[in-house]
Amino acid sequence: MLRTNRKKNEREAAPRRSHVRKNDEVIVIAGRDRGKRGKVLRVNPSEKTAIVERVNFVRKATRKNPSKNQQGGILEREAPIRTSNLMVVCPSCGEPSRTRRHRAAEGVSRACAKCDAELVSK
Secondary structure, eight states: OOOOOHHHHHHHHSOOOOSOOTTOEEEEOSSTTTTOEEEEEEEETTTTEEEETTSSEEEEEEOOBGGGTBOOEEEEEEOOEEGGGEEEBOTTTOSBOOEEEEEETTEEEEEETTTOOEEOOO
């Protein structure tokens, strides 16, 4: 009989909410691309990663595929980066800041920790 750790499996199944959302402007605070700014293209909360525009470029070799009309060669594209290495840039004060949960009449929203302005994803 195979035994499994139920608590471990339950933890893996439920993805955590990320402080970074799609279309947010973020700044990289750690890694080889530290200091670069970009827009978040995609977020994967279960793996705690995000793909940011013009950040963390990798070179990937691809084969030619005539059926998809795809040329072969070496392509450069964005790779996922850990969300712990990203900080949201507040649109009102223009500085990177932590996010806080702000309760309003219409529900819970994100707010800038420095200027207390509401962060709205475009």
